[in-house]
Amino acid sequence: MGRIVAVTNLKGGIGKTTTVVNVSAGLALKGARVLLVDVDAQGNLSMALGVRPRRTLYEVLVDGARATDCLTAVRPNLDLLAADESLLTAQPTIARRPDWPRVLEQALRPLRASYEFIFVDCGGSLTVLNLNALNAASDVIVPTTVEPFSLKGLEMLIAQIGRVKGSAGSLRAIVPTLFDPRRRQSVELLGELQTRYGDLVTAPVRVNVRLSESSALGKTIYEYDPRSRGAIDYAQLVEHLSALWGFAPQAAPAPAPMPAIPQTTRAPEPIPAAPQPQPSVEARPQPPLLEQVQPVSAPAPVVTGAGNMLSLSCPNCGGPLRRATVAGYRVAYCDTCKYRRQELAAGGRR
Numbered sequence: 001m002g003r004i005v006a007v008t009n010l011k012g013g014i015g016k017t018t019t020v021v022n023v024s025a026g027l028a029l030k031g032a033r034v035l036l037v038d039v040d041a042q043g044n045l046s047m048a049l050g051v052r053p054r055r056t057l058y059e060v061l062v063d064g065a066r067a068t069d070c071l072t073a074v075r076p077n078l079d080l081l082a083a084d085e086s087l088l089t090a091q092p093t094i095a096r097r098p099d100w101p102r103v104l105e106q107a108l109r110p111l112r113a114s115y116e117f118i119f120v121d122c123g124g125s126l127t128v129l130n131l132n133a134l135n136a137a138s139d140v141i142v143p144t145t146v147e148p149f150s151l152k153g154l155e156m157l158i159a160q161i162g163r164v165k166g167s168a169g170s171l172r173a174i175v176p177t178l179f180d181p182r183r184r185q186s187v188e189l190l191g192e193l194q195t196r197y198g199d200l201v202t203a204p205v206r207v208n209v210r211l212s213e214s215s216a217l218g219k220t221i222y223e224y225d226p227r228s229r230g231a232i233d234y235a236q237l238v239e240h241l242s243a244l245w246g247f248a249p250q251a252a253p254a255p256a257p258m259p260a261i262p263q264t265t266r267a268p269e270p271i272p273a274a275p276q277p278q279p280s281v282e283a284r285p286q287p288p289l290l291e292q293v294q295p296v297s298a299p300a301p302v303v304t305g306a307g308n309m310l311s312l313s314c315p316n317c318g319g320p321l322r323r324a325t326v327a328g329y330r331v332a333y334c335d336t337c338k339y340r341r342q343e344l345a346a347g348g349r350r
């Protein structure tokens, strides 16, 4: 049975849809069968994926159509149960039904066996359908901006999850989004978030204009600019969630060692690293293997590997270092202290 993952926050415009699109596309690229469900009448998922679905969730929830008949295949391994503005008129109809809190769960039940992950993209307020999404969810992911009021909003949301689900135990990750590492206040608030919620807080997704450009053009970030910071941050989140959920591709490529070779290729342009709760990447000694740029002949796949363990250990805390090749970069990262180091696999950075 696939996981049903609600991606929610009480606020709009904070990166929920962007997170749903790029996490699910990353998992689909790794070989997972993924379904996206839009319960936001704005229908942003369709736009962000560049499709115009003929059939939508309205038909399933109001007209009683079978969910399997209303899906749109949007990418390999990635299907969509879309929404549009008709969902606004559906909500009062649904609210009159005695079983209203469970209509989405019932509609998705026949699909759960066909997918490893079902991501539900919620709207930015407490609608009947957002409550349905929480009820249906086995896992909840909360993207949040790192601003003065967002911590208070997060508290309210977590209390709400507790009320709906009996406990907040299904909350799997808090993803700081639209993060600007140059703003001191953001860095301090990120620290506060990490102190309060510990391991639930993932590495932040930095502000990156390529992310807003990609969704405006109906492309995932891996399609639009696989070497952008946005692609790297989301691919790292995909690796984190894959490890958390124990998802590994069926035919995972054997982890290739990163041999220490003479540095014959131009060094990659440094990428501003998202601050982590420890000294900056630049300030710390780097493991020699990761400083090498390995020329490769074939273009690197967008996302490979499943965060496989290497024999390398983290130079910051000594914990195990995970590795993935994402969007043309080799990324090595530590789940224990959030240390991260990335190097270009081939070619120049755009």
Ligand SMILES: Nc1ncnc2c1ncn2[C@@H]1O[C@H](COP(=O)(O)OP(=O)(O)O)[C@@H](O)[C@H]1O
Residues within 6 Å of the ligand: 011, 012, 013, 014, 015, 016, 017, 018, 019, 044, 124, 177, 178, 179, 205, 206, 207, 208, 209, 210, 211, 212, 213, 215, 216, 230
């Ligand atoms: N990390 C980011 N950097 C830059 N722009 C972003 C980032 N994340 C999201 N955006 C943009 O911010 C806007 C709101 O994001 P969206 O994912 O639609 O939020 P929500 O679903 O919470 O309303 C969109 O235009 C999106 O492209």
Ligand SMILES: [Mg+2]
Residues within 6 Å of the ligand: 013, 016, 017, 018, 040, 044, 121, 122, 123
């Ligand atoms: Mg949205």
